[in-house]
Each structure stands twice: as C-alpha cells, then as structure tokens.
Amino acid sequence: MSETLGNPMLPALYRVLRVHREIPDTFTLELEPGDGAVIPSFSCGQFNMLYVYGVGEIPISISGNPAQPIPLVHTTRAVGVVSQAMRELKPGNVIGVRGPFGSSWPVELANGKDVVIVAGGIGLAPLRSVMYQIMAQRERYGRVALLYGTRTPSDILYRRELENWRSHFDLEVFVTVDRATGSWRGSVGVVTRLIPHAPFDPLNAIAFVCGPEIMMRFTAAELQKRGVAPERLYVSMERNMKCAVGLCGHCQFGPYFVCRDGPVFRYKDVQNWLLKGEM
Amino acid sequence: MQTLETILAQHPFFKGLDARYMSLITGCASNVRYKADEYFFHEGEAAERFYMLREGRVALETHGPQHREIVIETIEAGEALGWSWLFPPYRWHFSARALQDVRAIALDGVCLRTKGAQDHDLGYELAMRVARILMERLQSTRLQLLDLYEAEGRRVIYE
Numbered sequence: 275m276s277e278t279l280g281n282p283m284l285p286a287l288y289r290v291l292r293v294h295r296e297i298p299d300t301f302t303l304e305l306e307p308g309d310g311a312v313i314p315s316f317s318c319g320q321f322n323m324l325y326v327y328g329v330g331e332i333p334i335s336i337s338g339n340p341a342q343p344i345p346l347v348h349t350t351r352a353v354g355v356v357s358q359a360m361r362e363l364k365p366g367n368v369i370g371v372r373g374p375f376g377s378s379w380p381v382e383l384a385n386g387k388d389v390v391i392v393a394g395g396i397g398l399a400p401l402r403s404v405m406y407q408i409m410a411q412r413e414r415y416g417r418v419a420l421l422y423g424t425r426t427p428s429d430i431l432y433r434r435e436l437e438n439w440r441s442h443f444d445l446e447v448f449v450t451v452d453r454a455t456g457s458w459r460g461s462v463g464v465v466t467r468l469i470p471h472a473p474f475d476p477l478n479a480i481a482f483v484c485g486p487e488i489m490m491r492f493t494a495a496e497l498q499k500r501g502v503a504p505e506r507l508y509v510s511m512e513r514n515m516k517c518a519v520g521l522c523g524h525c526q527f528g529p530y531f532v533c534r535d536g537p538v539f540r541y542k543d544v545q546n547w548l549l550k551g552e553m
Numbered sequence: 554m555q556t557l558e559t560i561l562a563q564h565p566f567f568k569g570l571d572a573r574y575m576s577l578i579t580g581c582a583s584n585v586r587y588k589a590d591e592y593f594f595h596e597g598e599a600a601e602r603f604y605m606l607r608e609g610r611v612a613l614e615t616h617g618p619q620h621r622e623i624v625i626e627t628i629e630a631g632e633a634l635g636w637s638w639l640f641p642p643y644r645w646h647f648s649a650r651a652l653q654d655v656r657a658i659a660l661d662g663v664c665l666r667t668k669g670a671q672d673h674d675l676g677y678e679l680a681m682r683v684a685r686i687l688m689e690r691l692q693s694t695r696l697q698l699l700d701l702y703e704a705e706g707r708r709v710i711y712e
Binding site: 394396425453454458459462466470485492 | 610
C-alpha cells in the first residue's frame with residue numbers, strides 16, 4: 275500500500291464493498307483501495323490496522339486470497355466498540371487501512387511436506403489464506419489436513435468453504451464442536467481430540483495453529499505427542515497491537531513485539547513464554 | 554480373512570500388548586454392528602461391555618429438560634467406548650448412540666474383570682490403558698468447560 279509504505283502510521287483510504295455476516299457475531303469486510311491507491315499485496319498470516327474514523331483502530335488478520343488481493347478481506351468478531359462500528363458500515367463507506375504488517379505463515383517451508391492446519395473458532399480466518407495458497411498449488415504438498423474446532427454447529431465459520439474443501443479427494447477436513455444437541459451428526463469434543471485421527475507423517479509434517487492461546491498450547495502438546503517437532507510448528511499470537519511497527523511496546527511478549535516479530539511465530543521460539551501466566 | 558484376535562491386536566487400545574494377553578482377551582470378544590441412531594446402551598443400565606470402535610462415530614449423550622439430548626462428546630473409529638464396566642456399581646453414566654453405521658468389537662466386562670483378577674499383570678495393563686483414556690478425556694473435558702471460543706475473541710479483545 276503506497277501510503278503505508280511511505281509512512282506506516284498513515285492510513286490509506288479504502289472503500290467498503292461488502293459487509294457479510296458469517297455467523298451471529300462474526301462478519302467479513304471486503305474493501306477496495308480508494309482512488310489512486312496502489313493494489314496491496316500481502317502474505318498469509320499478516321494483519322492490517324483498520325481504522326473506523328471517529329471511533330478507533332484495531333488490528334485484524336487478512337483472511338483473503340493472497341493471489342487475489344482485491345478485494346481486501348478481513349473477518350472479525352463484533353465484540354468491542356470499533357468492531358461493532360465496523361459491522362455497521364455500508365457499501366461505499368470509507369475506512370482507513372494501515373498495513374500489511376507482521377510475519378507470515380511460512381507456507382514455502384511446507385513444500386514436499388504434509389501440512390496440518392489446526393484452527394480454533396475465529397482462528398480459522400488467518401489460516402484461510404493458507405488454505406487458498408495450498409489449494410492453488412496442491413501438487414507442491416504431501417497430505418493436507420485441516421482440523422477445525424469451534425463452539426457449536428451454528429458457530430462454524432466459512433461453512434460453505436469447509437464443505438467445498440471437504441469434497442476434495444486430496445484434502446482431509448475434520449470439524450468438531452465443543453457442544454451440540456442431538457441433531458448434530460459430526461464430532462463433539464475439543465479440537466485436540468482430532469489430532470490422533472488426522473492422516474499425516476509427523477516426521478515430515480509442518481503444522482500451522484491459530485486460535486485461543488490455551489487451545490494453541492494444548493494443540494502444540496498433542497502435535498508433539500504425535501511426533502511433530504516444535505521447530506516445525508507455527509502459531510499466530512495476539513496481543514494489544516497499537517502502532518503495528520514495534521515502537522509503542524503495547525504488544526510486547528517477552529523479547530518480542532508481536533506486531534513486528536509476529537504475529538506468526540515458530541512455536542519453539544515462544545513456547546517458554548506461552549507457559550508463563552504473567553505474559 | 555482376519556481373525557478376531559488380529560483385529561483386536563491392531564486396535565490402538567491394545568497396541569503393544571503382549572500376544573499371550575491378546576488371546577486371553579479375545580476369549581471375551583465378539584463382533585457387533587449398530588445402525589445409525591441405534592443405542593449401544595442407556596444411562597443407568599448395567600455396564601456389561603467394553604467397545605473397541607472399528608468404523609463409525611458414537612455420541613455420548615445425556616438429556617436435559619423435555620428429553621432434549623445433549624451430546625457430551627463423540628467417540629470415533631479407533632477409540633474405546635465405555636469404562637463403567639471396570640468400576641462399581643457397573644452402571645453407565647451416559648447413553649451411547651451410533652451417529653453412523655458402526656462396526657465394533659464388544660468385550661464382555663465380567664470376563665475382562667475376571668481375567669484381570671486372575672492375572673494381575675494383565676489386570677494392570679488393562680487398568681493403565683483405561684486410566685490413560687480417562688486422563689485424556691478429563692483433559693478434553695476441562696478444555697470444553699473453559700468455553701474458549703466464547704471467552705476469547707480473535708484480535709478484537711484488545712479494543
């Protein structure tokens with residue numbers, strides 16, 4: 275994004291194309307650059323700072339296809355003042371965008387390997403970009419397994435895409451929910467319960483994990499129990515990101531700034547910090 | 554054609570168990586099939602069998618007000634179903650319903666307990682394997698109780 279590259283603190287103007295309700299409290303925002311803006315490019319796992327004028331700015335992962343950067347796609351939950359205001363935006367409204375920022379999922383390291391993607395709740399959003407990239411170049415990877423856990427059947431994000439991916443013969447998609455009533459025919463239990471059933475070679479696999487921090491810790495433990503080394507396990511962290519360029523210090527996490535050094539980290543590099551409750 | 558003993562020995566629950574114990578355990582085993590929506594057992598009934606699932610998915614259920622079924626968790630192919638056969642009063646704490654057509658091997662609980670009591674090494678092996686399942690399911694249940702996805706929004710919790 276031209277403006278942001280010049281001055282990372284200056285938002286570029288974007289126009290809202292569509293606000294799509296995914297599940298009751300979660301929506302997807304589709305944006306296009308304002309007049310004269312350069313088409314942005316991003317890597318899977320990066321985030322933007324989205325600014326609702328007069329309300330505030332929040333960091334949100336990019337959840338679109340990196341090969342098709344327009345529209346710029348973000349999915350988030352409406353749980354705070356800014357995200358609730360964002361949900362009320364209408365096509366044609368203008369929003370500020372800074373970014374993209376941060377590290378990305380190292381999809382290139384997965385070439386020739388099995389890929390295990392574990393997502394919890396809205397943690398699927400930053401990993402959808404990885405799915406797009408893998409599906410576009412499916413021949414580069416070994417077995418691919420997507421394990422997705424969420425709260426209830428009505429909280430399943432990107433349901434149609436999950437169903438579409440599940441219909442592929444060269445992709446394994448497992449979905450589980452934490453709670454369900456009698457009409458649900460799928461799996462019930464936490465997402466870690468899926469790991470023993472997923473088809474992958476732990477000695478030749480790379481894992482990408484995103485979700486609530488507790489879920490990521492337990493998922494990492496289960497993947498390591500299966501034999502995946504912490505060097506080949508990646509997680510996406512979240513902290514209170516404000517400046518997004520490693521200056522303000524709000525998102526400090528041990529020796530790291532999540533906005534600059536993350537949000538995607540190699541698990542081996544952060545596992546000790548993740549176990550410290552005061553972090 | 555695979556014998557019952559071979560099939561049992563390949564089930565993850567019995568992985569690595571001494572062959573002499575496998576033949577003892579096979580003496581307690583029988584093949585079973587359940588159609589989708591058929592119940593393996595109901596809450597409160599006598600717990601007489603231990604199931605090794607080979608194909609299909611089973612829901613562990615209880616019921617709330619107005620007989621609304623609530624699924625506690627599902628047990629998948631390759632997993633073991635039920636441990637109430639091992640502990641007094643040998644009654645099921647939940648109901649188990651096949652969500653798909655299920656193939657399984659049923660082990661007679663009294664038979665297993667008797668053989669475990671006669672050979673304490675076998676009894677120890679069985680108890681440790683059931684304890685491992687109990688531990689794993691307890692950890693899963695703790696995570697479920699945390700209701701992680703409701704408590705923690707992605708990114709926006711810092712607004």
